[in-house]
Amino acid sequence: xxxxxxxxxxxxxxxxDACHAEARRLGAExxxxxxxxxxxxxxxxxxxxxxxxxxxxxxxxxxxNHDLAVVEPxxxxxxDEARRAVEFAARQLDAAQRGFLAALPFTATRAGVSGSVxxxxxxxxxxxxxxxxxxxxxxxLSMDATTAHVTFCGxxxxxxxxxxxxxxxxxxxxxxxxxxxxxxSRRWLATLGSVGQPRDGDPRAxxxxxxxxxAILTFHRVxxxxxxxxxxxxxxxxxxxxxxxxxxxx
Numbered sequence: 001x002x003x004x005x006x007x008x009x010x011x012x013x014x015x016x017d018a019c020h021a022e023a024r025r026l027g028a029e030x031x032x033x034x035x036x037x038x039x040x041x042x043x044x045x046x047x048x049x050x051x052x053x054x055x056x057x058x059x060x061x062x063x064x065n066h067d068l069a070v071v072e073p074x075x076x077x078x079x080d081e082a083r084r085a086v087e088f089a090a091r092q093l094d095a096a097q098r099g100f101l102a103a104l105p106f107t108a109t110r111a112g113v114s115g116s117v118x119x120x121x122x123x124x125x126x127x128x129x130x131x132x133x134x135x136x137x138x139x140x141l142s143m144d145a146t147t148a149h150v151t152f153c154g155x156x157x158x159x160x161x162x163x164x165x166x167x168x169x170x171x172x173x174x175x176x177x178x179x180x181x182x183x184x185s186r187r188w189l190a191t192l193g194s195v196g197q198p199r200d201g202d203p204r205a206x207x208x209x210x211x212x213x214x215a216i217l218t219f220h221r222v223x224x225x226x227x228x229x230x231x232x233x234x235x236x237x238x239x240x241x242x243x244x245x246x247x248x249x250x
Contacts, residue, residue, distance in 0.1 A: 001030060001031050001212045001236055002026075002028050002029050002030075002209055002210075002211050002212070003026035003028065003029070003030050003031070003032055003110075003209065003210045003211075003212055004019075004020075004023035004024075004030070004031045004032070004207060004208075004209055004213075005032050005034065005152055005192055005207060005208040005209070005210055006019055006020075006023075006031065006032070006033050006034070006192075006195050006207045007033065007034035007035060007036065007064075007121070007153075007154030007155075007161070007192045007194065007195065007234040008034075008035070008036045008064070008154050008155070008157055008192075008194035008196060008197060008198045009033075009036065009037050009038075009040050009041075009047050009051075009194075009195040009196045010036055010037075010038065010039050010040040010041045010066070010194070010195075010196035011037070011039065011040060011041025011042060011043050011044040011046075011047055011089060011196065011204075012040075012041040012042075012043070012045065012047075012195065012196030012197065012205075012229050012246075013041070013042075013043040013046050013229070014224045014225045014226070014228050014229040015195050015205035015222075015224045015229060016046075016047055016050065016185070016195055016196065016205075017224075018049070018205055018221050018222045018223070018224035018225075019158070019195050019205050019206075019207040019220075019224075022207075022222045023207060023209065023219065023220075025207075026209060026220070028209060030034050030057075030058055030059055031054045031059040032059065032061060032108070032110075032124075032152070033054075033060070033061030033062070034061065034062055034064070034119055034120070034121055034154035034192060035061065035062050035063055035064025035065070035066075035067055035104070035121030035152065035154050035155070035178075036064030036065065036066045036067060036121065036153060036154060036155070037051055037061075037064070037066075037067055038066050038067060038070055038086070038089040038093075038101070038210075039066030039069070039070075039082065039085050039089060039233075040066075040082070040085050040196070040197055040233075040238070040242045041085075041087050041196050041197070041229065041233060041242070042232035042233045042235070042238065043069075043096075043191070043232065044089040044092050044093060044230070045092045045093055045097060048093060048097045048100055048101065049076060049097070049227055051100075051216070052097075052100050054117060055100075059106050060110075060119075060230035061104060061108070061119075062104055062106060062108050062120055062121050063104035063105065063106055063117050063121060064120065064121040064130075064154065064155070065102070065130040065155070066082075066086055066089075067101045067104060068088050068101075069083075070086055070090045070093065070098065070101055071090075071098050071101050071102040076231075081201050081238075081239035081241060081242070084238070084239070085238050085239070085242065087225055088236065088237075088238060089211060093211050101240075105194050105249075106120065106121070106127040107119065107120045107124070107127050108120075109148070110212065111170055111212070112149060112150060112212045112213075112215060113148030113173055113212065113213050113214060113215050114149045114150075114182065114215045115147075115148065115150075115184075116147070116148045116149060117148060117149065117150045117151075117152070117210075117212065118146050118150070118151045118159075119151075119152050120142075120151065120152070120153055120180070120185040121153065121154050121155050122153060122154075122155040123138065123142035123145075123151075123153055123155075124142045124143070124145040124146045124148075125140065125142055125144065125145035126145075130155060132155055133153050133155070133156060133160075133162075133189065133191050134156055136162060136169060136170045136171060136172045137169070137170075139164075139170040139172065139189045140163035140164065140169050140170040141185055141220070141242045142189055143162075143164060143170060143189055148187070149182070149184070149187055149188065149215075150182055150188045150189070150190070150210075150215070150217075151188070151189040151190070151244040152189075152190050152192060152208075152210070153189065153190070153191045153192070154191070154192055154194070155191070156191050156199075157193065157194035157197060157198060157199035157200070157250065158191060158193060158194075158199055159174070159175055159190075159192060159193035159200065159206060159208075159219050160172055160173075160174060160190070160191045160192060160199040161173055161174075161175045161178050161180065161189075161190050161191075161217075162176070162188065162189040162190070163182075163183075163186045163187065163188050163189075164186060164187050165186050165187075166184065170189065175190070175217075175219045176219070177218065177219055177220060177221065178218070179216050179217070179218045180216065180218065181215060181216050182213075182215045182216070182217055183215075184215070188217075190217060192206065192207070192208050192219075192233070193206025193207075193208075193219070193221070194195055194206055195207055196229075197245065197246065198249040199240070199245075199249065199250055200249060201248070201250065202221060202249045203226055203246060203247055203248060203249035204221040204222055204223055204224070204249070205221065205223075205224050206219070206220070206221055206222075207220055207222070207224045208220060226246050226247055229243075229246060230243035230246050230247065231243070233246075
């Protein structure tokens with residue numbers, strides 16, 4: 001099965017639609033969402049509804065820290081502009097949409113050809129704390145906490161691929177858009193780029209495809225209407241910083 005992996009959509013309708021359409025064009029048979037459907041962007045309700053539609057067709061996903069903050073006010077320990085964006089999202093969502101977010105698990109697993117595949121927003125050692133995987137040391141800590149052959153994470157908004165053999169420390173490398181076989185002899189952790197707010201210097205929306213039957217991972221980037229997404233953020237009364245950073249991918 002070809003699985004599309006989308007994370008950190010952050011209420012960006014234009015980026016979400018572009019990634020979703022491209023994933024379908026490339027043959028995606030199902031969708032996995034790695035959290036942060038909301039926050040920063042202007043259209044959280046649209047994104048939640050579209051993701052819920054994919055769940056009704058067999059898709060699945062996990063909870064991100066912004067999703068949790070919408071349904072749990074005690075989790076809104078963020079800088080002021082981010083907290084206001086979460087509060088905006090909470091006002092935009094109806095009871096059913098908030099219930100959908102509240103029901104998301106912190107982790108999900110699926111069977112792959114080389115072993116289990118783990119999906120988590122941040123990392124596996126303590127999913128509820130939303131620690132960032134920003135280094136090989138962080139990736140090693142996460143992989144120590146699971147026996148999964150592959151772990152997929154979001155949260156950092158930057159694509160990176162880590163691997164390790166046995167108990168050796170993880171090694172990192174920046175992925176390209178070339179299909180990468182994830183060898184059975186190693187264990188892997190991938191942080192996926194953000195759909196709705198990239199932070200790796202590339203403003204294009206990011207997603208990935210993973211072939212569960214062949215253990216092949218491919219990262220993808222997609223152009224979308226950044227200007228439209230930015231205008232909506234400003235019109236919604238959210239921080240102009242969230243709009244400006246879309247143009248630079250920062």
